[in-house]
Amino acid sequence: MDPRKFSDLVVFHCVVELQSFTAAARSLGVTQSAVSRTIKRLESELGVRLLWRSTRSLAPTAAGDRLLKTLAPAIAGLDAEIEELGLLREQPGGRLRVTRGKHAADTLVWPAFSRLMAAYPGIEGELTVEDDYVDIVAERFDVGIRMRDRLEMNMVSVPVGPPLRTVVVGAPAYLDGVNEPRTPRDLSGHQCIGFRNAGGTLSPWVFEKDGHAETVKVSPTVIVNDGDALVGAACSGLGLAYMLEDLAVPALGRGSLVEVLADWSPPFPGYHAFYSSRRQPTRPFSLFLAILRQEAPERIGASDGREH
Numbered sequence: 203m204d205p206r207k208f209s210d211l212v213v214f215h216c217v218v219e220l221q222s223f224t225a226a227a228r229s230l231g232v233t234q235s236a237v238s239r240t241i242k243r244l245e246s247e248l249g250v251r252l253l254w255r256s257t258r259s260l261a262p263t264a265a266g267d268r269l270l271k272t273l274a275p276a277i278a279g280l281d282a283e284i285e286e287l288g289l290l291r292e293q294p295g296g297r298l299r300v301t302r303g304k305h306a307a308d309t310l311v312w313p314a315f316s317r318l319m320a321a322y323p324g325i326e327g328e329l330t331v332e333d334d335y336v337d338i339v340a341e342r343f344d345v346g347i348r349m350r351d352r353l354e355m356n357m358v359s360v361p362v363g364p365p366l367r368t369v370v371v372g373a374p375a376y377l378d379g380v381n382e383p384r385t386p387r388d389l390s391g392h393q394c395i396g397f398r399n400a401g402g403t404l405s406p407w408v409f410e411k412d413g414h415a416e417t418v419k420v421s422p423t424v425i426v427n428d429g430d431a432l433v434g435a436a437c438s439g440l441g442l443a444y445m446l447e448d449l450a451v452p453a454l455g456r457g458s459l460v461e462v463l464a465d466w467s468p469p470f471p472g473y474h475a476f477y478s479s480r481r482q483p484t485r486p487f488s489l490f491l492a493i494l495r496q497e498a499p500e501r502i503g504a505s506d507g508r509e510h
Contacts, residue, residue: 210244213237214252214266215273221260278495285492297326298486302347303333305429306473309448310363311347314493318486325486334400338478344487345477358479362494363472367447368408370467371459373439382462383442386418393441396422397432407444409466416466420444433459 216226217237227234245252252266262270298318302311311329319327330336330343338346338357347362370383376393383389386409397405404425407418424440426432429449436443436450437458447467453459475491477483483491 207244207247210240210247211269211273212277213240214244215270215277217241217253217260218262218266218270223255223260282492282496285489285496296324296484296486297328298345298484298490299328299330299343300345300347300490301330301332301336301338301341301343304331305446305448306347306363307331310473310494314490318490318493322486322489325489327486332400338476339481344484345475345490347473347475349471349473356479357476359474359476360491360495361471361473362475362491365469366472367469368444368467369447369450369461370407370442370444370463371436371450371454371461372442373437373458374460375439376441377460377462384463386416386463386466389418389420389442393423394420395432395435395441395443396420396425397444398425398427400427405444409463410468411466 213226213230216229217223220226220229223234223237223241227237230237241253248265250265251263252269254261254263300311300315307329315327315329319325336343336346338344370389380392381388383392386407389407399405404419404422407420409416409418422441424435426435429445432443432445433449433453435441436445437453442462450459450461454461475494477487
């Protein structure tokens with residue numbers, strides 16, 4: 203491949219990843235006009251438009267999205283290999299402070315954090331589990347792990363986990379005596395188990411099918427504020443519950459729970475690591491982020507990391 207074309211593809215990937223010509227230019231250490239010229243040259247050489255752009259938004263075209271599906275995993279693989287080689291360098295020291303929610307801690311963060319601490323005993327690590335909003339700048343955290351819809355403004359976010367999915371589940375004993383819901387609106391005729399999040403509000407039940415999104419505010423007969431309690435209440439036959447699929451998998455496998463409305467629950471982007479764009483990442487942070495992404499780079503594939 204022409205070396206220039208490879209560099210042009212890297213620029214294109216960076217623009218889409220950061221969803222900004224300005225942010226891409228800053229990341230690559232070049233001018234915004236240089237980034238713009240590169241994209242125009244690449245589109246001209248390929249003979250297709252790769253980006254839809256306006257004064258307020260930027261998104262890949264169908265051709266651009268197709269190119270990204272091949273390009274993103276390739277670049278992620280190269281980045282992972284380079285970071286892996288970096289692990290062979292001198293032992294780093296310093297401090298790493300991470301904040302994350304309980305589900306992210308159990309399923310994603312702890313394996314990577316423990317691997318980092320085992321490999322680099324010179325690093326001082328601190329993990330904080332908080333499901334509520336955390337100002338990582340004010341609280342002096344190096345990095346937070348959250349869903350993209352819960353990120354603070356002016357943060358750089360990087361995908362670090364696989365897609366997630368929510369499910370509506372109920373115990374066979376409960377479902378045997380009722381009509382199974384076929385659409386989200388049918389939930390109004392069912393007993394439901396609500397989840398009160400750390401902010402004190404009840405989590406809405408969000409659904410999507412054929413590009414149509416629908417949010418349902420149920421009137422729960424039981425409310426809990428813990429994932430294990432949510433599963434337990436559903437298994438006890440107290441009604442239908444809405445939760446992340448990971449929480450329900452063991453009970454689904456045992457037959458203690460049954461999923462309903464499956465066709466209304468498509469996957470959505472998973473966890474992102476986020477950090478302040480105004481703070482220079484430390485060596486421990488860079489290593490931690492690399493390990494998070496190395497755990498399953500193929501699972502995050504073409505997910506996007508953008509400045510939020």
